């Protein structure tokens with residue numbers, strides 16, 4: 179690597195880009211860099227994923243196999259578990275998981291392990307960018323000290339006097355904003371916030387990302403970029419909690435919350451619709467806010483909105499099961515011993531992602547309360563062992579009139595587009611709908627219980 183590499187270098191064509199973590203975030207990013215003509219190496223600790231990628235296969239439903247094949251064949255993309263190859267790349271982008279541990283505290287072990295894997299291979303002039311969602315301070319307080327053990331330095335600096343502060347490598351944070359399954363906004367259309375540990379690092383990362391996204395939004399520090407991502411997700415989490423709470427009130431008052439949201443959405447300014455559901459799901463919204471509330475404690479600060487939203491949202495799966503029990507009660511049946519078919523394990527419609535899905539929690543509560551249950555989900559023919567749950571013995575049951583009629587109740591947990599809701603209501607004895615999926619069904623409305 180040249181010793182005098184300038185940030186402008188990253189405006190260049192045919193860069194060598196290493197992506198650490200080829201998951202929901204890393205893989206699309208890798209393919210986008212390949213599409214822009216760069217040589218991309220995906221680094222992952224999972225040898226099965228690496229094998230599949232190099233064979234041109236996809237393990238994420240919405241990522242086309244043909245795209246992977248195309249870039250593997252043109253040698254713009256390949257994957258490896260050999261981290262020594264990090265030495266050969268110009269830029270390293272870290273997209274590894276940032277979950278919560280069993281005490282709902284940040285688990286930064288993946289970021290830490292990644293930093294430790296980069297450190298012995300770090301080269302002068304390389305750019306390292308963290309994309310994993312995390313609390314403000316992670317890049318400077320966790321990543322930087324590990325990388326600097328290499329002997330190379332990247333000083334923390336800001337302001338006009340530090341525009342050209344010298345450093346051995348560049349370090350930045352740029353949060354990922356992917357929305358799985360969103361056909362309107364793909365990676366290339368979504369603006370990217372970028373903050374550097376110092377101004378040259380910021381400029382280097384801006385130059386790199388400007389090649390693959392429509393707009394780069396520079397901020398003055400890695401902390402601002404880290405906080406911006408958390409603000410986006412906390413905004414969603416708090417608003418979903420608000421609408422979930424209002425739903426509970428509307429149900430009690432006999433008001434249709436969906437009609438209310440639609441009416442309020444006609445306001446052309448100052449309102450944005452959020453929709454109630456069976457609970458929070460997905461990798462980000464149920465997890466990320468707690469990164470900030472944890473960090474806030476270091477500053478003797480209580481993040482009350484986050485805690486309150488968490489309380490409301492975590493209560494939703496319990497509300498769903500209570501509503502189901504009440505609906506069965508109206509049919510002179512107890513929840514214990516009743517047969518329930520759950521539609522949808524994915525955390526939202528039309529995705530093959532069940533991380534933190536509220537359905538998993540609903541299943542746990544149903545089991546504790548003695549209900550018998552099966553599920554159907556076209557995206558999950560069978561379930562596997564997860565961090566908190568083990569439903570590895572469960573398979574999606576076929577969805578037809580004969581099967582539907584066997585259950586005491588059908589619970590719509592995820593409103594996949596492919597479901598024929600009219601046919602489901604026709605065949606089922608009772609339908610508990612957490613998503614307003616049956617709004618257009620005209621027949622047998624007496625069987626439908628909004629929840």
Ligand SMILES: NC(=O)c1ccc[n+]([C@@H]2O[C@H](COP(=O)([O-])OP(=O)(O)OC[C@H]3O[C@@H](n4cnc5c(N)ncnc54)[C@H](O)[C@@H]3O)[C@@H](O)[C@H]2O)c1
Nearest residue numbers: 199200201202203222223224273274275276292310311354
């Ligand atoms: N999925 C989303 O929609 C989304 C959206 C925005 C932000 N994020 C954030 O992006 C980050 C990554 O999330 P994801 O959904 O892509 O996770 P993921 O679990 O889909 O993928 C992570 C990948 O990293 C690999 N990995 C783990 N440890 C590694 C290591 N030490 N070195 C190399 N590879 C390693 C795993 O094998 C896996 O393939 C998280 O911080 C998440 O919060 C995710």
